[in-house]
Amino acid sequence: MKIQLNSDSSIEGSDTLAQTVETAIHPALDRYGERITRVEVHLSDEDGNEGHDPEGTRCLLEARPAGMDPVVVTGSADTVERACHDAAQKMQRLLESKFGRIDSHDADATIRQDRH
Numbered sequence: 254m255k256i257q258l259n260s261d262s263s264i265e266g267s268d269t270l271a272q273t274v275e276t277a278i279h280p281a282l283d284r285y286g287e288r289i290t291r292v293e294v295h296l297s298d299e300d301g302n303e304g305h306d307p308e309g310t311r312c313l314l315e316a317r318p319a320g321m322d323p324v325v326v327t328g329s330a331d332t333v334e335r336a337c338h339d340a341a342q343k344m345q346r347l348l349e350s351k352f353g354r355i356d357s358h359d360a361d362a363t364i365r366q367d368r369h
Contacts (some may be wrong), residue, residue: 254286256294263298264310267367268353270296270333277337281345282316292344296333312336314344324351 258274260266274294282292293314312328314337324347330338 254282257276258294258296260296261298263295264333270299274337277334278314278341279339281338283349284298285316285318285348285352288318289316289348290319293317294337299329310336312340314340315326316344316348318348321351324348329332353362 256275256278258271259264260270264270274296278292282289293315295315297311297313298309299311300309310333312329312330312347313332314326314327315323315325317323324338324344326343326347328336328341330336330339330344
């Protein structure tokens, strides 16, 4: 699973930022590694440099499951790490639901085929 990091002009991209993002995202999405071709991370500071919004950092995650349409979630918090963690947890639940339905459907088809 490849993670691609994008940030707006108010968030300085660095190796440290990339490591922070990966540390927040990998634990939640590693189990889907072979089913996801890429995860795009878009970081933005919602209130610019004003610093008034306690949840001013936004993390938009776009996962691209193999052979399926991309899925998107967002998370917001006071830090990049927390916003990424929030978004990763939401993505984990979304993928669990999406892949669970697919796997359940595939299992039902197999059961029906075995009866014939």
